[in-house]
Amino acid sequence: MATLPKGVNLQKHFSKILNDWGVNVTLNRINSATSNISGDLSDSYGEDETLKVVFLKRNQQFVFGREGLIEQGDAYILVKYSDVSSDPLEKHDRITNNGEVFEVETSIIRFDSFYYVVLYKVN
Numbered sequence: 001m002a003t004l005p006k007g008v009n010l011q012k013h014f015s016k017i018l019n020d021w022g023v024n025v026t027l028n029r030i031n032s033a034t035s036n037i038s039g040d041l042s043d044s045y046g047e048d049e050t051l052k053v054v055f056l057k058r059n060q061q062f063v064f065g066r067e068g069l070i071e072q073g074d075a076y077i078l079v080k081y082s083d084v085s086s087d088p089l090e091k092h093d094r095i096t097n098n099g100e101v102f103e104v105e106t107s108i109i110r111f112d113s114f115y116y117v118v119l120y121k122v123n
Helices: 010-021
Strands: 023-028 030-034 041-045 049-055 062-065 068-071 075-080 094-097 100-110 116-119
Touching: 010 049, 010 075, 023 041
Parallel strands: none
Antiparallel strands: 023 049, 023 094, 030 041, 049 075, 062 068, 075 116, 094 100, 100 116
16 A cells, blocks of 8 residues: 655545535435345435535546447545545445436545545436
8 A cells, every 4th residue: 555755644635625625415325125036126225415525527538348438437526534434435326416416336445534436427
């Protein structure tokens, strides 16, 4: 794991960034269930949670895969570690920002200070 330069307190610096650039978004956590009779999957979403994040949209990017051109993440967020460390964001959790709905693709923890979360737009 990489170490931070001497004198850098990432929690303090990230808190400053969050205060300056942070926006409130709505988080809905996914609740998946599998029927014990049919084996069908059913997804539902939990109650609205307000979460302060740094929300950034990306330029459109594509990767050529077996299926053809695959669009990559539409946005990403930076979330303070202590805000979600007891219940981290998971794949397919939903984030709503200004009426746009995104789903979590990946979530990576950075230096026990923040999560870097890639989102893709679903509406």
